Amino acid sequence: MLIGAMLSPAGFVTEAYLVVTMRNHWTSYYKWLQEGRWSWLALSRQFVRLIMKVVKQDVIHLVIDDTLTLRASKKAPGSQIHHQHGNKPNLARYVRGQCWVSLAWVIKRRKQFVSLPVLTRLVPGMGNTGKLIAAQTLIRAIYRLLDGRKVRV
Structure with missing residues (x-):
């Protein structure tokens, strides 16, 4: 979960999600990080x-x-x-x-x-x-x- 480390100091995607105003549910971003093509x-x-x-x-x-x-x-x-x-x-x-x-x-x-x-x-x-x-x-x-x-x- 290296991308999570880039998103928040503690390294958690959930913490990054809470800091930034997002439009989708947090599971959408998790699935994108885990399975998406980027x-x-x-x-x-x-x-x-x-x-x-x-x-x-x-x-x-x-x-x-x-x-x-x-x-x-x-x-x-x-x-x-x-x-x-x-x-x-x-x-x-x-x-x-x-x-x-x-x-x-x-x-x-x-x-x-x-x-x-x-x-x-x-x-x-x-x-x-x-x-x-x-x-x-x-x-x-x-x-x-x-x-x-x-x-x-």
């Missing part, structure tokens, strides 16, 4: 448009990060053996997992920096697609919206 890319682009309206910055700061999600199954999409760079004593040097690449917008709020997640992509387990190509794909998905602005990645 685009994560369109939702992310709309989120970027919202950030640009609310946050006024001379320079847009985008951050790219990769995250390893541990998996036990070989059947999980993109699951493969990765070198565990964290040097955690309770993990083996090489672990099975999925590599995710994320793009976030960094803003300064009061005296601290806040990262707003925009898009995340699973790095495929097969082929020549690596983290850098995945990162380029994420940037390419939103770069037209940032036209005419200074951007630092």
Whole structure:
């Protein structure tokens, strides 16, 4: 229920429903989230448009990060053996997992920096697609919206 986390700070669709004036019964929205056909890319682009309206910055700061999600199954999409760079004593040097690449917008709020997640992509387990190509794909998905602005990645 990741979309619920995007809709309300507590991560519940019901709370988001209570905050915004809705026309339909809450079960309609739940069914739409659960079974409906909608685009994560369109939702992310709309989120970027919202950030640009609310946050006024001379320079847009985008951050790219990769995250390893541990998996036990070989059947999980993109699951493969990765070198565990964290040097955690309770993990083996090489672990099975999925590599995710994320793009976030960094803003300064009061005296601290806040990262707003925009898009995340699973790095495929097969082929020549690596983290850098995945990162380029994420940037390419939103770069037209940032036209005419200074951007630092």
